[in-house]
Amino acid sequence: MGRIFSYATLTGLGLLILALIALPLMLGALWIKVLTSAAIFALAAAGVALVYAQLGLINLAQIALIGVGGWIALRLNYATDLPVTLLVLIAGTLTGVIGAIFALPALRMRGLYLALVTLMVAALFQIFFNAFQFPNGGEGFWGVAQKSASEVRRPGFAESDVGYYRYTLIFMAIGFGVIGLHKITAPGRAWAMIRQSEANAMATGVNVTLYKLWAFALSGLLAGTAGALLAGALGQLDARSFLAGEGILLFALAVVGGVFSWVGAIVAGLLYKLLPALFNDLGLSADVAMIIFGAALMHAIMTAPQGIAGQILGAFNRGGSDD
């Protein structure tokens, strides 16, 4: 457990300012859009990483929950005049609740069984999204019409792509901050006790069920927020982006990036969105990215349990006082 203003946090804030100011000056519109998406998926990856790092539980349904958040945000976008930031927060909160509800029956499971259950949940949502599509401004509850999508609002101060990129980065940073705060306060200690053993946690006065649900809810909150931000970034969501298999990929990339730090989540977001875009730019097939992901995953599993982030951070500090 570190202090609130550790080196890592200060470095992160420095990088954030750099990314907010310098990158838009250096990069063209296309790459800003790609980075916006990368930041959105980094936020969601941080949720998967949290649940895995803190409790050792595998969640393969995160992409599905991004879809849920996106669906709620689009639905509210067309049905109400609420400010966009409020929409994002509502979508995040509701998705957090939904994430916790789906985690409820899974609480007694772990390892492969839990992973399979989350995969089933993801498949369920895949079917749901395919059947009902995402609201695009049509009539009725499902809000889908055979027409090009009506406008998805962005906040007044973030109408432009660069503005929205900054808006997204701020959300991502706040999300990382919320996770970081959890880790160094009571929930972080409670999760640590559960990690050691549930008996140990109970003997410490930890309500195991509550804190497990809380981890899933927090992860869902991040996914829902990401989904709402994605809706604003793309202006429209496509059911084909939320296949169950994508959830496996996001989890794998979170592991490759490193689940113990926000750096890993950023690496995951970049791998998920930036790498394929780079390959596309170079005229390479997107399949090359998949091959690289596979190799990176093998690397992470065999030699780098802390992921790429662990290797980056390891060069700077050894984490905690070991002496």
Added chain:
Amino acid sequence: MIEIADVTVKFGGVVALDNVTLEIADDVVGLIGPNGAGKTTLVNAFSGFVRQAGGRISVHGTSLSDLAPHERARWGLARSFQKVQIVPDLSVADHLLAMLDSKGLSRAQCKEAVHHALDFVGIQNISSKMGRSLNPYQRRMTEIAKCLVGAPRLILLDEPGGGLSQAEMQHLRRVIRGIHPEYGAQILLVDHDVDLIRDVCASTAVLDFGKLIAFGNTNAVLEDEVVKTAYLGR
């Protein structure tokens, strides 16, 4: 005052606790018995970790059996584990803070309680050390210190002396003897080390094959012929 009434615990065909009934008024009480006698199972019954086939446990008039395991801890039941429970990536102080998180104390009160407990067991100097880099002695002491914070009412120590050197045992004895005067909690001490039991426990209970075979003044119990054959056995 601990009241154990007709407690039975079965694991399949094994009767780990067989109708154990016991009332304990002494401040520090020992629990001994050969391997597999059911000592840890009794401690787990206090914690609510095993399903009781029957019976009740109450402490100071509170029926523990009616509380969920984590509620028992919040009520003031503290315990250490035979297999010591230390989280590798959590500091010593954080182990103690975790215990206090559910007790609604202010930051300053928590800090003070942690400081006091670490000081009491003599490991104040390693409060920021990570669990993974503690030696066996420091692990034991961290677990005992964890039992002391947050106003415990009953402390269960399951073989705290396991794997310690002679010098460390000396220190452990002093610590255990000091707990009741300092913190006021009642203590149930499970250990194989008869010297330790004789040294700190006013009364002692003996389990054998899940049955209570003796209870009373420690010296008298240790001289008891039945106990000698069952336990000391030589």
